[in-house]
Amino acid sequence: MANLKDKITKLETSFFEELKSSSTIEQIEEVRVKFLSRKGLVQDIMAEIKNFSVEEKREWGPKLNKFKTDLEESFEKQKEKIQKQILKQEISKKQNFDVSSTKINVSQGNLHVLTKLTQQIENIFLSMGFKPVYGPEVETDFYNFEALNIAKDHPARDMQDTFWLNTPEMLLRTHTSSVQIRTMEKSNLPLAVVATGRVFRNEATDASHDYMFNQLEGLYIDKNVSMANLFGTIKTFLSALFDGKEISIRVRPSFFPFVEPGAEIDMTCPFCENGCSVCKKTKWIEILGAGLVHPNVLKSVGIDPNKYSGFAFGMGATRLAMLKYGIKDIRLLHSGKIDFLKQF
Numbered sequence: 001m002a003n004l005k006d007k008i009t010k011l012e013t014s015f016f017e018e019l020k021s022s023s024t025i026e027q028i029e030e031v032r033v034k035f036l037s038r039k040g041l042v043q044d045i046m047a048e049i050k051n052f053s054v055e056e057k058r059e060w061g062p063k064l065n066k067f068k069t070d071l072e073e074s075f076e077k078q079k080e081k082i083q084k085q086i087l088k089q090e091i092s093k094k095q096n097f098d099v100s101s102t103k104i105n106v107s108q109g110n111l112h113v114l115t116k117l118t119q120q121i122e123n124i125f126l127s128m129g130f131k132p133v134y135g136p137e138v139e140t141d142f143y144n145f146e147a148l149n150i151a152k153d154h155p156a157r158d159m160q161d162t163f164w165l166n167t168p169e170m171l172l173r174t175h176t177s178s179v180q181i182r183t184m185e186k187s188n189l190p191l192a193v194v195a196t197g198r199v200f201r202n203e204a205t206d207a208s209h210d211y212m213f214n215q216l217e218g219l220y221i222d223k224n225v226s227m228a229n230l231f232g233t234i235k236t237f238l239s240a241l242f243d244g245k246e247i248s249i250r251v252r253p254s255f256f257p258f259v260e261p262g263a264e265i266d267m268t269c270p271f272c273e274n275g276c277s278v279c280k281k282t283k284w285i286e287i288l289g290a291g292l293v294h295p296n297v298l299k300s301v302g303i304d305p306n307k308y309s310g311f312a313f314g315m316g317a318t319r320l321a322m323l324k325y326g327i328k329d330i331r332l333l334h335s336g337k338i339d340f341l342k343q344f
């Protein structure tokens with residue numbers, strides 16, 4: 001009997017240890033199966049009673065029954081406790097759930113249309129042997145005007161209304177031609193470069209004019225450079241920019257102090273054969289200013305104009321973007337309007 005008492009005590013101890021450490025329905029169910037099921041440890045002890053004498057059965061029968069009932073009651077109490085705890089957690093989860101909150105839409109950004117176009121322009125010129133170069137947006141009078149054959153009293157200064165800074169001789173560059181001078185100063189010859197970037201003009205804005213826009217400048221200096229080299233370069237570039245379309249150009253004499261001769265170049269409209277709204281039914285689109293680098297400009301950077309010649313051209317990269325993507329108002333480009341910008 002002492003043996004049976006021991007067994008009961010050990011069983012009771014391990015039952016309560018395992019019951020108390022159960023905190024989920026799954027864990028407490030394992031306890032039930034191990035101790036209280038038909039093939040459980042409690043039932044094993046109960047089964048021993050059949051070997052007892054009648055007297056022993058009379059004494060131990062009720063004791064074992066009570067033992068079993070006590071364990072079952074303790075089990076039910078613990079199960080109820082766990083269920084209440086789970087319910088409490090569920091309720092608290094629902095209380096913290098805000099039915100009125102909205103999902104934040106994470107939208108993906110993209111490069112600005114002008115950045116994309118600039119990359120495309122640079123890649124086309126790279127494929128033609130031109131190296132991309134850059135210059136500062138805050139410039140000196142020397143690089144923006146003087147070295148480009150535009151003296152202080154030259155009326156051509158009025159062609160580009162300038163944002164002058166409070167510091168004497170300093171300005172926001174009005175064109176990327178300033179990069180021509182900076183590049184020639186420090187490069188070996190021959191050279192072929194393309195400069196892209198923002199320029200600034202102190203003028204009123206409308207759908208096609210802005211106070212800040214992007215330009216691109218090409219410069220090629222070598223021996224015996226001619227206008228024919230210029231025309232070939234421009235045609236090849238424009239055709240590549242407009243997806244391989246055959247482009248013709250038309251040349252009109254023009255004046256820029258830093259080139260001689262100077263020219264305005266028009267291109268055939270890449271969008272029509274017989275005139276459309278883009279070319280205003282003329283079949284031609286004004287696209288750039290160009291010419292052979294003026295001997296005075298070459299001299300200003302120490303290049304001998306009797307040995308070397310070169311061509312330069314400049315065009316509005318912003319206008320190219322408007323043309324290529326059908327943008328009707330130049331001011332949209334730095335409006336920061338997401339709906340507009342995400343189209344490209």
Ligand code: FA5
Pocket residue numbers: 160174175176177201203208209210211213215217256259287288289290291312313314315316317318319330
């Ligand atoms: C020049 O800026 C010369 N530096 C170009 C050049 C370079 C000529 C090398 C010869 C040799 P112009 O002022 O025309 O030129 O400007 C060039 C282009 O910039 C224009 O064709 C136009 O596309 C663009 N542009 C000029 N003003 C504005 C403006 N306010 N808004 C947007 N684009 C403009």
